[in-house]
Amino acid sequence: MHKVLIVDDEVFVRKGLINLIDWSSLQFEICGEADNGAQALALIQHLSPDLVIVDIRMPVLDGLELIRQVNAEGGHQPVFIILSGYPDFSYAQQAFRYKVSDYILKPVNEQEMVSTLRRIATTLNQKQLLSMTRDKPLVEIIIESLIQAEPGEQVMTQIAHTLELPLTAAYTYVIVEIQDLLPHREIDYLQPLQHTLRRYFQLEGQTLLIHVRAYNQYGVIVPPSWQAEQFGSARVGYAKLLQGLENHLSTEVALFVGHQVDQLQRIVHSRASADECLKYRFAAGVDGIFMAAELLERPLYYYDVDEELHGKLIYEIEANHKEGYNSAIDAIFMAFKERYFTPGAVANTVRRSMIAMINIIRQLEGNEAELSWLPELLNWQTKYRNLDQLKGIFTRFIEEAAEYIAKQRGEKSNGNIEKVKKYIDGHFRDNIYLKGIAADFHMNPIYLGQLFRKHYGMYFNEYLLTLRIEEAKRLLRQTKKRVYEIAELVGFQNADYFATQFEKLEKTTPSEYRQNMIDHS
Structure with missing residues (x-):
């Protein structure tokens, strides 16, 4: 996994970017966040991220100055992506002088970001392979190569020979997720997980294909010698595997099971379907086992709650x-x-x-x-x-x-709502509205509207209209002011609208109402 540091002074921008991308499927993991360039500079020295995604404008130290200082210091040199809300060519020119990998405008487009990350992951992988993988086990390098793309025939033959595995057989990629309520890798489960899986799959002296992913996840290529169907059904087989893992690791675990493939070369497709299963992690009735064969045809819901x-x-x-x-x-x-x-x-x-x-x-x-x-x-x-x-x-x-x-x-709702009513009674002639009153009384407008109806049996707008029409009736009876003047005096900006509302409520026009009052006097 390649480490990513995200730098932006807006916390919801950082969280939004983290949630927008399936980082793990692109071979990235978030290693840290910073809200200004100075903090980011210290984290780059401490965490050695492979990629830094940085906002161009921030307090203390802006994005371009951060990149300049990192380049000048000559220590760890991560790849940089700049985010900017400013489509100014001069910013882009300066960014590329500092050898920035990409310059992306806000709001971030998911497809553009994914395309950029794929390109950077390829570059970082090539650098890693050129370094002869000194700091990574050979098996992990092979697995990460297998799950990114289908290798060529010659490479596959070498991989199969190295791992002593058949090229043509039933293989499945499974994501084992540790749900221990702890941040990623606060506890390293790799060794106990290897021990448990070796025993469960009966791999005496054979290679276990496992690698570390982000978010407390481990990717496992299930060996062809063990297939879940031998237990009667795939779900039953993986249920037994899940139970064994939870017992031995003493924590909650979830399994995301990709489609079975018939060749090791095609394991990338099983991995892709296992990653798709992660989108169903909140689905009902799965009991900790998320199987591509059961889930991927079901439509997902991508929107906000009602x-x-x-x-x-x-x-x-x-x-x-x-x-x-x-x-x-x-x-x-x-x-x-x-x-x-x-x-x-x-x-x-x-x-x-x-x-x-x-x-x-x-x-x-x-x-x-x-x-x-x-x-x-x-x-x-x-x-x-x-x-x-x-x-x-x-x-x-x-x-x-x-x-x-x-x-x-500091006050009970009943007391507040009575004060609101008194305010409306005293200001109904003014241009008042629910949202403004709610702000004055430090209340949410939705809550205030519902609370008003609960206490007084009508909505705010109904009550306000009633007050204005009653006052209009008084003025029609007691004064000789014209209808448009009365409309303005009781809070209506438009005389025609006033007449319409008056007739709707009183079943007669303002002029007819006044004439009726004269006729009856």
């Missing part, structure tokens, strides 16, 4: 109704499972909820940094790898945010 569900969650949080927001969380996570949300769609939903909480807290003049669970949820993809784990940390964050918001608001 607005209704999101709105309900925010409302219940603002009301600090624990039972209500827990019910909303249950519904959201059920949707993740049943509709096959992709990891990216799940991440977007989580990020949207976090941003909503941060905005509410800031409106209340609070500080989201006081939420102890925010950093954990912000980096959830480095540790929480299944839906139950994610739901646990998400729920803790929501509980803490709801309590913080309630405390920051």
Whole structure:
């Protein structure tokens, strides 16, 4: 795996880029993040990343100056990709003078980035092979070559001879993911995993084809001597393998099983289908075994959670109704499972909820940094790898945010809503609207609208219209002002719209209403 450092002063830009790309399938892993050039300079010296993706404009030390200093120091020289929101040729010229690999404009296009990363991975692989692989085992180099593209016949013959494996046989690529609630490689499972798999596959004195991937994952090429079908079905066979791994490693494990291929040369296709299975990691009914043969025909959901569900969650949080927001969380996570949300769609939903909480807290003049669970949820993809784990940390964050918001608001909702009503009663003649009132009272507009209806039996707009029409009726009865003047006095910007709304509510026009009052007096 080639190490990547991402440098951008916007945390959500960094997280968005991390979530946008399937780094592991491109032979990359994220080794660190930095929010300015000075911090990045120190991390480059400490982590020795192969690739640095850097924003061009940042505080303390900008992207171009960072690259200049790295080049000048003459130490570790990573490949650089520059991200920029400025389509200025002068920036690009300067970047390429510093031998930057690519210059990509924001917002980042996924296809463009993937194409660039593939090209860089090829360059880095060639450099690695030219260095005679001094710091990598031969088996790992061979595996990484096999899973990137189909080797030629001559190369395959040499590989098969070296590994003492048949060229034509049933092979399957399986991703073993360790779900231990720890960051990537905080515990190195390679040796215990090798020991367990050797014993399970009965590989006495034979080569085990295993390599380290990113995100606590290990890629394994299942030997042709062991096939899951011998247990009656592939799922039963992999279920026994999963149980054995969890027992011996004493942690939760998931298996992502690619399609079986009939030649070692074609294992790249099995690897690609195993990678596709990762997109189904939040699907229902898989019990930790994600099989390409079962999943890849099922349509994935790539979008955000429904607005209704999101709105309900925010409302219940603002009301600090624990039972209500827990019910909303249950519904959201059920949707993740049943509709096959992709990891990216799940991440977007989580990020949207976090941003909503941060905005509410800031409106209340609070500080989201006081939420102890925010950093954990912000980096959830480095540790929480299944839906139950994610739901646990998400729920803790929501509980803490709801309590913080309630405390920051400092008043009960009933008291606040009465103050809002009094404000409307006193200002209905002005150009007021729900969003502006919500901001004045440090409340979410959706929450305020629902709370108003709950307490007073009508929506904000209905109540405001009623007040204005009642005042218009009084002015029609007691003054000789013209209809357009009355419309303006009660808060309508357009006299025709006023007349339409008046007739809709009173079943008569303003002029007819006034005449009726005169006739009855």
